Amino acid sequence: MSAAESPPNQRRLMEGSEAIAEAAIAAGCRFFSGYPMTPFTEVLECFAKRLPDEGGHCINSESEIEAIGQAWGAAATGARAATGSTGQGLSLMQESMSEITRAEIPIVIFNMARGQGDYFQATRGGGHGDYRHIVLAPESVGEATELTQLAFHLADQWRHPVVIYGDYLIAHTAEAVQIEKIDFGPLPDKDWAVDGSLGGTGRSRNVNPIGMEKGSKGIDPNKFWQRLSDKEDRIQEAEQRFEVEQAEDAELLIVAFGTLARFARAAIRDLRAEGLKVGLFRPISLWPFPAQALRDAASGCKRVAVLEQNAGQMIDDVQLSLLGSVPVVAIGGISTDAAGFGIGALLDSDRIAARARDAYAGKPVPRGVVS
């Protein structure tokens, strides 16, 4: 590639929103549609600014419902397409997210969430029907750029939607990052995508979420659902991602995801300095949840402490993973600001250390709101 063709992929200070948009474009994303909402707005701004230069399209959609519909249409033609919002906006998109999963359309959805209260929405399939989608939760801007590119790859590999679970800190923190296209290996052909070419041949395509086939008036629901169910089993097997730190000798294992894990890491450094044996387990894929890895990491621990910025959601997955083998306590809680953006009292490593100390000693940790 000549110097004129290649963009200057230098390491530079970038806000998360811009870094995510640049990473998506590096991954080949050429369609984005969104509706402004804090803290997601700047992601939309960056796509609006950059995509036309790349021969792509960014639509300022009239609602989140239309945003995901437009991305659906773009992705159905085989293009790499994305949309996004905050958890509130994703609530409006859930009907489409459910159907897109069944229609097996690869699409990437960014949730620049207001805190971690959207864990259930992200991991349980917030819409109707039986489905799950892949959820990746970066802890930093740097990791967000890698996971964004991975998201497009996994979406194409599995023909499945992928959600990037970010937050205010990911979107609005500037970090030094270098964005280059990452090669994740070969992908299957998109021969399922509509381009109009098979019209009149008797083999024309129908990208649909109901199992409709051409030439017959019927749908075989059992065949359709078995295929989807088998695929989700395979994803669950293959795509668990996590990070374990200092778990070998840990008596207390803190489980935290996203940016909150970085605060936990700082608290653990202090606790280790005091002589307390504390480790960290960070799920990177929230679905599929890395259950076996957590079981392994927690096997020698006295307690597992779940640190999450909500009333207690991921703790369900932790308990389901451990099945009572290790006692589980919650050390997080609801933590937000007056604007509701999730910038609350729990984002403080001293406070987290204090709560972890209580959990370490077997003392009760207050539930509910962290203030």
Place this chain on the structure above:
Amino acid sequence: MSNDYDPLRVIPTDAPPTVACRKKGSFEPALTLMGEHDLCPGCGEPLALRQILDSIEALGHAQDAIGVIGIGCYTALTSLMDVDLIQALHGRAPSVATGAKRMRPDNLIFTLQGDGDMVNEGLQEVIHTAARGENVTCILLNNGVFGETGGHMTSTTVLGQRTKNSIEGRDAKQHGYPILIGDLLAGLQGTAYCARASVHDAKGVARTRRFLDRAFTSQEKGQGFSFVEILTMCPTGWFIPTAEGPSYLDEELGAIHEVGELKKDGVLIDRNA
């Protein structure tokens, strides 16, 4: 299928054929797969669908057309439509068509929606798609009822029309007034072509085909949003004998949703002139 059959051409019999053998005067439509369907006797939707597919084929779009389908009785016909399709959610087809057209601007992109789908659930989508001047063709099959659920009131149900949830007839005081969606969309700047047709008789079917041809041609020219509303019979949802469907459509729905072109080349047509 272009008819290049020349009866006076001398066919060399000592060489293998270069043109596929074709039955003369075949009336089998090219883009409609032959098979059974689940729609009711007297339904107008297969008639409308045939005109859409024939128009696509005649204009040379058999192998670049992409349809985006809503949810309604016509969804059951998609297994017989031999063009590439995307099945959308109820009401969302114009948005899905927007995304598809942006990525494939050289393809003919159309939606197929019912009145419940487009005018109830998805009114916002079609209005914004028209206002944006998206270069797609939205096609509405308007029978004034939710046919698939068994004949319930939609936003296009005319005053006095009996439906399962306006059993004594639609009453403006209780149920509000019908939306004349064609007239509404014609008024938007992004709309280039807008017309209302009906399949209640042979003349109406021919007119439907003409309007569809013009809408697709408008998209070919890149003029912006094009729209064809097709009034279709639904004797089952209207609770009338099958044979009375066409006259009921013409006299009741047709009296309010008036047939004709509303906008051409971006210019409103004065229907009183």
